Amino acid sequence: MRPLVGGPTVVDHPEGGELRRHRDKFPVENVTLVLHYAEPESPSSHKLTLLQSLAADAIGPVTD
Secondary structure, X not given: OOOOOOEEEEEEXXXXXXXXXXXXXXXXXXXXXXXXXXXXXXXHHHHHHHHHHHHHHHHOOOXX
């Protein structure tokens, strides 16, 4: 079994540009949960917030 190693990752997003994120891995039953997140208040965090709002606008309101 490989050890669960996290670390920094960089993604070049077509609309957001360079996004620096951290990756953590956690064993959950028979799967591995992988979390990617930006440091709070970092440029990447602000870009992810902007991308989130753009995606929400594209999808439209959620109705029951």
